[in-house]
Amino acid sequence: MLAGILTIATNQSYGDGMVSTMADVVRLPKYCWGTQLIRNITNDPVPISKYVEIYGKSYMHLHHFCWGLDFEYRAMRSLNQVERNFRLSQALGNIDYVLTYNRDPHFVFLPEIYTARARILFMQQENSEAVRALQQAIALKPSYVPAVSRLSGYYKFAGDNAKAMQVLKEGLLHSPNSSLLKKRFAALSSGADAQTPTASKPD
Incomplete structure (x- = not known):
């Protein structure tokens, strides 16, 4: 188990998303469905430019927050404490990514x-x-x-x-x-x- 987690860590520097199916997506808030990469799963028909117009440029980074929520979900269901801690760090890394690159103090x-x-x-x-x-x-x-x-x-x-x-x-x-x-x-x-x-x- 630990070897597998370390392999994941090598491939995911701060936790690239594991959201890959609609079963993953339905656990997330609806606003995640139109974000970058996740929209490839949902086939959201609304152009992402429309969401950017509504929510601001920081919406382009919001998929990282959605990935963070997914990692939090996975962490809460981890039976192995090492894996749980690793998933929590991935969640936090993705959330901090959004906060680091956000330039809009009024981002909703x-x-x-x-x-x-x-x-x-x-x-x-x-x-x-x-x-x-x-x-x-x-x-x-x-x-x-x-x-x-x-x-x-x-x-x-x-x-x-x-x-x-x-x-x-x-x-x-x-x-x-x-x-x-x-x-x-x-x-x-x-x-x-x-x-x-x-x-x-x-x-």
Whole structure:
């Protein structure tokens, strides 16, 4: 098993995508279907130039984020810890590729990308860096519920209820109708356990 993983590592410097069939594609968000290379599987009829017009030039790099999500999925289902760690590093490498080459501070997918980055970092026990990624997501979009919920959950898990509550209060100011944030707020107020940030599956 380890020899096979090392062979993959030689061929995939930071984790070239393993998405090759529709069974792989259907696990990904629909916006992935029109991205570079993945569109060769889906036969998306919309010209990629149209997506670039809608989302900006950084859409040309978004297939790496989609590959990252696929690697995260594969990591979560790896029975071998060495393989799991390797897949997580591939996921993070692809996500960081998008962030490195993004030149649009208003790229609409950034909050989701930073939140996915945080998920992987939590799984790698890189909690401080994961928190920074969530804070970046929230700074870009204060109403982005997945980031707010995960950050509050982390502080609750870490035993800092005051910070957890503050994150939820600020999140509810921007997303007052979020049933998830209201549920978390009620649970925290009553002293009930909040879900930890490492417990959820890929978005």
